[in-house]
Amino acid sequence: MRRALLAITGLAAGTTALVVLKGTPGVTQVAQDRPVAEAPVAPGGSAAPAPTPVRSAAPSAPASAKPSAKAGVSRSPGAKSSTGARSTTAALKATTSAPKPANRTVTGPVVSYKYGSLQVRITLNGTRIVDATALGMPQSGQSGLRSDDVQARYSGTAGEVVAKQSANLNTVSGATYTSDAYRQSLQAAIDRA
Incomplete structure (x- = not known):
């Protein structure tokens, strides 16, 4: 002790x-x-x-x-105690921080497949993908249900695209053609970025 x-x-x-x-x-x-x-x-x-x-x-x-x-x-003359008040050192550090990179959007090509066509748009912050979404997917019938499954799995800020940061995504069961088309457009968008 x-x-x-x-x-x-x-x-x-x-x-x-x-x-x-x-x-x-x-x-x-x-x-x-x-x-x-x-x-x-x-x-x-x-x-x-x-x-x-x-x-x-x-x-x-x-x-x-x-x-x-x-x-x-x-x-130093402007410094205050460390009991929660701001010190001049903290003020210096706050003014010298690097600017945050701005978000930018990149869109992949339209990919035609057996049930229609789609296009993937990704949002990047620097080099990191922060959002992804598919555009122009079929909305009705069985194709619409497959599209909804693919969109739910891959897209959004918490989707598989953001999690994996690549087009190496797992195929959605029952939506193989839609999954392949999504990955193809996504890979082209990543390549453009």
Whole structure:
């Protein structure tokens, strides 16, 4: 029990020292030593506030000493405590995230088969298929029932196309021709994407 407590305390002290010694992300030691008059220019053209130098914790602190939440940690002027308030580091990270890829739609060719014709349209987010649907499938009689079975199994955001991310789909029982036509149009749409 004592070893576990010492290990946890040492880990917490080491993490605190690492955070303190690392300083503000993206600010080099040269930038930290600049006078206020030579403050770096922010991307918007205005001068960024001069960062406060970070004070390091004593490296020879005994491992058994309990670290204090405030010991050796200095904050930049706009930072708030970690009790749920937003810090300047979090604000920096939020503004530098990469843009999310936009959804795009790709449609496969019309494929004629024994019971009619169909065409598959897929929606992609980046290179990932996020939705699929068949267009122009027969709606009435036995062909309509087969079409409904194929559409239910393959299409939609939770269908087999999204799950497998390919045209390697299981054949729907009793709808072999419709399944084959769907896979053929789907493969062409994937190739176009």
